[in-house]
Amino acid sequence: MGRFGKGVSSRDDGYASSSGSLSQGGNGQSDYLDHEIAQLTKLRSQPHEFLSRTAPGKLRLPVSTVKMLVGREVNYSGRGRFSAADSCHVLSRYLPVNGPWKVDGMNSRVYTSHFSNDGSFFVAASQESNIKIYNVDKNWKIQKDIETKALRWTITDTSLSPDQRFLVYASICAIVNIVDVGSSTRESLANVTEIHEGLDFSADGDEDEFGIFSxxxxxxxxxxxxxxxxxxxxxxxxxxxxxxxxxxxxxSDVNTVCFADETGHLIFSGSDDSLCKVWDRRCFISKGRANGVLMGHLEGITFIDSRRDGRYFISNGKDQTTKLWDIRKMSSNTTDTAQKYIYTGSSDNSVYIYDLVSGAQVAKLDFHNAPVRDCCWHPIYPMLISSSWDCNIVRWEIPGIGEAPLPKRRTVRARRFFGRALR
Known part of the structure; x- marks a missing residue:
């Protein structure tokens, strides 16, 4: 699976736009990528103008972390703290490549995982019916341990509501279950306090007709x-x-879907027919006809992640490529800080991190001995969690001063696997 990240999200061998593929050679900059996404990433991660001033005719260099901290101590901004852009400028310099530290070991393959919007909780779901919600701020203590209902082979996807009260999970049937996981202060184990309500997506109540993948x-x-x-x-x-x-x-099967932005009007979808499509709920051209079709993958689409600005999204495909798309449909009023990296888990058991603008690979994380089914970057801190079919959930963080380098990987045989299960 590939995601945008805030420092910040996917692997593979290609880096492409809707207008064609981009090589990673040369100076790393192309005419296509030298556009607004690079400019917005730069602007939204610039430090306060007081710290970035330079004398006329001199080269503008990145502001050091030390200078940023000193500026905060003397209250250069007048607010007594870093702005969002200041924080992004500092944190985007650090990649979570140190580790890993084991968060938990599941009893079966971990299929999907994600942070809550504010990064305070982390959700992981395994094949054998367990969903765990970890309290990140309390040293990864298990806040909820939920045993799913009516599971069919595996949990295919989970999603936590923006207010962190409700969790939905899907399986390979037409019923999506929603669970009231309550307030963040109430702990529970194994369905003692949770009630699972089935949401029927079928037209005639026959839940065996199809399965929900995303x-x-x-x-x-x-x-x-x-x-x-x-x-x-x-x-x-x-x-x-x-x-x-x-x-x-x-x-063919629709493997992945997401809202494009906070309005909920635009929807992105990806399918085994190798196409990505854009849907605008306000102006359907005709029933079943998309507002945009994006062709470029040679095999099925396994995962899509939106930049949440109504314009950019990335897609992972079974052709072992990750592509960046610009749908050029609308402007954005988003106030998010810059998203500098793209990261992904891979079927070769590794996690890859790429620079969003240049397309260059900036890190490869090796630990797992089975495909990495999901990986998630913390929304604020340079912390990455990888979840694998080896049943392990592990944490990667930035290197500390004087710490040993990344440990050498155990020798394992890389596995290649196929089908819709790959995200």
Whole structure:
């Protein structure tokens, strides 16, 4: 799976846009990538102008971390703290390549994992019906240990609501379960306090018709968007407790889907038909027809992650490439800080980190002895969690002063695996 990261998210051998592939040779800059995404990344991670002043005619160099800290101590900004751009400028210099430290060992393959929006919680789901919610701020203590209901082979996806009260999880059936995981202060184990409610995505109540491969909350927490093995994508209205939209979206399994931005109007989807599509709920051209079709992958799409600005997203494919797309559909008013990196887990058991602008590989993390099914960058800190089919969840952080370099990897045989399970 590939994601954007805030320092910040996917592997593979290619780096491409909707207009074609980009090589990683030469000076690392192309005409395509030398555009607004590079400029926005730069602007949103610039330190306070007081610290970045230079004399006329002199080369502007990156502001050192020491100078940033000194400036904060003398309150150069007048606010007594770093701005979001200041924080991004400092943190984006550090890659989480030190470690790993083991967070937990599951009893079966870990299929999906993610941080909450504020990074205070981490959710991991394994093949044998367990979902664990860790309290990151309390030294990764297990906040919830949930045993799923009506599981069919594996949990395919999970999503935590923006207010962190509800968790949804999907399996290979038309029922998506929603669990009230309560306040962050209440701990629970194994369904003692949780009630699982089934949300039926089928048209006639036959849950055996198809399976849900991907499910995501909207930014306001009022809707879910889901991807099905019946070639449809779905929007579920949680207030009305019913599907509000069914779109015959692709010619094969829809493996991944997400909202493009906080408005919820735009939806991105990816399928085994090797196509990425863009859907605008405000102006469907006709039933089943997308507002945009993005071709470039040679095999099925396994995962999509949006930059949440209504324009950029990245896709992972079974052709072993990750592509960056610019749909050029709308402007953005997002106030997020810069997203500098793309990271991904891989079927060769490693985690890869790439520079978003140049496309260059900047780090490779080796520890696991089975495919890395999911990986997640903390929304604020330079911390990365990798979850693998070797049942391990491990944490990577920035190198400390005087610490030993990354330990050598154990000799293992890399496995190549196929099918929709790869994200």
């Amino acid at each position: 499910v995501k909350f909207s930014t306001d927490g009022q809707e879910l968007v889901a991807a099905g093995s019946d070639n449809f994508i779905y929007v579920y209205d949680l207030q009305a407790n019913k599907c509000s939209l069914r779109i015959p979206a692709h010619k």
